[in-house]
Each structure stands twice: as structure tokens, then as C-alpha cells.
Amino acid sequence: MEFNEYFVLGCSAIASGLAVFTAFGPGLGQGNAAGMAAQAVGRNPGAVGDIRTTMLLGQAFSETSGLYGLVVAIILLMVRPLTNF
Amino acid sequence: MSNNLLLSSGANIDFMIKGVFSYQLFGQTVWITTTHICIIIVMIAMISFCIAASRAMKKATEVPSGFQNILELIVEGLDGLVNGALGKFAPGFRNYIGTVFIFIWLCNTSGLFGLRAPTADYGTTLALALITFGLINASEFKYHKASGYARNLFKPMAFFLPINIIGKLSTPVSLSLRLFANNLSGIIMLAMIYGLLRSFAYVWPSFLHAFFDIFIGSLQAYVFCVLSLTYINNACVGE
Numbered sequence: 575m576e577f578n579e580y581f582v583l584g585c586s587a588i589a590s591g592l593a594v595f596t597a598f599g600p601g602l603g604q605g606n607a608a609g610m611a612a613q614a615v616g617r618n619p620g621a622v623g624d625i626r627t628t629m630l631l632g633q634a635f636s637e638t639s640g641l642y643g644l645v646v647a648i649i650l651l652m653v654r655p656l657t658n659f
Numbered sequence: 660m661s662n663n664l665l666l667s668s669g670a671n672i673d674f675m676i677k678g679v680f681s682y683q684l685f686g687q688t689v690w691i692t693t694t695h696i697c698i699i700i701v702m703i704a705m706i707s708f709c710i711a712a713s714r715a716m717k718k719a720t721e722v723p724s725g726f727q728n729i730l731e732l733i734v735e736g737l738d739g740l741v742n743g744a745l746g747k748f749a750p751g752f753r754n755y756i757g758t759v760f761i762f763i764w765l766c767n768t769s770g771l772f773g774l775r776a777p778t779a780d781y782g783t784t785l786a787l788a789l790i791t792f793g794l795i796n797a798s799e800f801k802y803h804k805a806s807g808y809a810r811n812l813f814k815p816m817a818f819f820l821p822i823n824i825i826g827k828l829s830t831p832v833s834l835s836l837r838l839f840a841n842n843l844s845g846i847i848m849l850a851m852i853y854g855l856l857r858s859f860a861y862v863w864p865s866f867l868h869a870f871f872d873i874f875i876g877s878l879q880a881y882v883f884c885v886l887s888l889t890y891i892n893n894a895c896v897g898e
Contacts, residue, residue: 634882638833641840648843652675 582657590650596643603636674843674850676780694780701765701777730742733761744888748798748895752888755794759787760884767876769788770849771868773866776876779842781835790886799894830890834883841879843873 575581611629617623649655678690715726723731739758741747766778777783799808812823849867855858 613870615726619741630878631882631885633838634878637841638837641837648847649851 579657586645586650586654586656590647593643593647593650597640600637600640604633607632607636669766673854674775676775692780693775694777697769697774697777698783701762701769701772705761705765714783726780740884741888742860744885745892747891748802749791751798752794752891756884759790759887760880761789763838763880764877765885767858768872768882770846770872770876776842776846776872777844778838778879781839784835785831787838788831791834791890792831794887795890795894798825798891802895829850834886835858838879838883841875844873 607629611625614625618625676694678692681688683689688749697745703887711726712730715730717726718886734757738749738753738761740760741756743751766776766783796808800812803875812820813824820838849864849871851869852864860874
């Protein structure tokens with residue numbers, strides 16, 4: 575087998591697919607947060623506005639790790655940092 | 660290879676930044692890209708809105724009506740956001756947070772008008788995050804003096820210095836990457852739909868625009884401002 579540029583490109587494609595898999599964690603976390611918010615609304619229907627704001631803020635923060643994965647995937651595919659040899 | 664960031668990728672899927680023209684500056688090639696042009700359009704929109712607003716406020720009445728209502732709603736909302744987070748430190752930061760919120764919001768929603776959102780370019784968001792970073796450190800210097808700033812680096816123990824420095828430096832990175840990646844993901848999704856479903860993508864992508872541009876855009880503008888306020892509050896109050 576020859577380890578040329580195309581081999582590295584293929585590996586980059588596999589790696590970017592794996593990097594996007596980080597969306598697994600934020601997906602679980604955001605679902606958990608939304609479920610908890612639904613419970614909170616059930617207990618205290620008066621505080622819907624506060625609960626929604628807090629939930630959206632928390633979800634936006636926890637989304638960050640998934641977005642890092644997206645950035646890594648896009649850099650691997652578009653900038654191709656590994657093929658500069 | 661570095662040209663790949665400027666030139667479009669293959670197929671019909673096109674979400675990259677494009678260079679419009681380039682010039683030579685001290686031996687370096689400097690590209691004027693679509694981001695610059697979109698930012699200029701957003702700035703023109705912002706400035707004309709401000710001129711119209713100051714004209715309307717010159718003949719302001721005791722009981723607001725029409726345009727004055729909208730302006731008071733915007734200003735009161737932004738002031739309430741800053742006052743709620745900063746308390747007695749608020750007056751110095753109202754201008755910055757308000758401006759940044761309106762700028763990011765306009766940038767994020769500019770996708771509705773066929774522009775490529777300028778906040779989906781890492782240069783824009785990094786600049787915004789670096790301004791916030793400078794503001795955080797400046798306010799820590801102002802309220803704790805140099806001695807307090809140095810002491811905060813050695814908290815809770817002396818060997819925490821490298822961790823504290825990494826923590827400080829990671830602030831602009833996380834702030835900018837969050838805004839950048841959120842907008843970029845929206846643009847990629849829409850570009851894929853327009854590129855791959857070219858013959859079907861007629862009226863219904865407007866719902867996706869409503870979600871990605873308006874909802875996510877407004878939320879991320881809000882999150883950026885709230886996070887900036889939280890960091891600034893930590894720097895001002897300390898202890």
C-alpha cells in the first residue's frame with residue numbers, strides 16, 4: 575500500500591466523520607435539559623418564562639462541545655492540514 | 660492549499676467565503692472577501708437606522724407612539740439586560756453590549772436577505788471576542804489594580820498559575836468559536852438543501868431560514884452578550 579496524498583485525504587474524511595460524532599454528547603445533554611425544563615414547568619407553571627430562558631442558555635452552552643467537533647471536521651475536509659507534505 | 664478557504668468547493672454545495680479582489684500590501688496578498696462587503700452593508704443599515712432613530716427622538720413626545728415605541732423597547736431591553744447582570748458597574752458597559760448585540764443580530768439575520776452572514780467568518784467573531792477579552796482584562800485592572808490582577812493569577816495556590824493563564828486565554832477562543840460554528844452550521848445546512856434539492860427547494864426552506872437565521876441567530880447574539888456580561892461581572896467583582 576502506498577501512503578500518498580489520497581490516502582491521507584481518505585483518512586481525513588474518516589476522521590472528520592468521527593469528529594462530527596461529538597454531537598452525541600450535546601444531543602443527550604440538550605434532551606436532558608429539555609426534559610428537566612418540562613418537569614419544572616409541570617411543577618411550577620407560573621415560571622415558564624424564566625425556565626425557558628435558563629434552558630435555552632444552558633443548551634446554547636452545552637452545544638459548544640459539539641460545535642468544536644464540527645469546526646474540526648470542516649477544517650479537516652476544507653483546509654486539509656495533513657496533506658502538506 | 661490555503662486557497663481552499665477562499666475558493667468554492669466542488670459540486671453545487673457552496674458555503675465558502677469568496678474573494679472578490681485582492682491587492683498587494685507589504686509583499687502580502689490581501690483579499691477583500693464577501694465578508695467585508697456584507698459587513699459594510701450591515702454597517703450602512705445600522706448607521707441609517709441610527710440616523711432615523713436620532714431624528715425621531717428629536718421630536719419625542721411624553722406618550723410614545725409609532726417608531727418611538729420600538730426605539731424605547733430596544734433601548735430598555737438592552738439596558739435591562741446589562742443592569743440585571745452588572746448592577747452598579749452597568750453604566751460603563753451599556754454602550755458596548757448594546758452595540759455588539761445589535762451588530763451580531765443584524766449580521767446573523769442578514770442571511771434572510773441573501774447575504775452570507777459575516778459572523779460565519781472566523782475573523783469577525785475572533786475580533787468581537789478579542790474586544791470582549793480586552794474589556795475583561797481592562798476592567799479587572801481598573802477595579803483590582805495591578806496587584807489584585809497579579810494576585811488573582813495565583814489563586815487558589817501558587818502552582819495554579821499556568822491553569823489560570825490557560826483559563827484566561829481560552830475565553831476569547833470559546834466565545835468566538837461558539838458564535839462562528841453556530842452560524843456556519845446553519846449556512847452549511849441551507850447550502851446543502853439549496854445545492855442538493857435544487858429542483859424542490861422552493862417555498863418551504865423559508866421555515867428553515869426562520870429557524871437557522873432568526874431563532875438561532877437571535878439566541879446566539881443573546882448568548883454572546885450574556886456570556887460577555889458574566890465574564891465582565893466576574894472581573895469587576897472578583898472575590
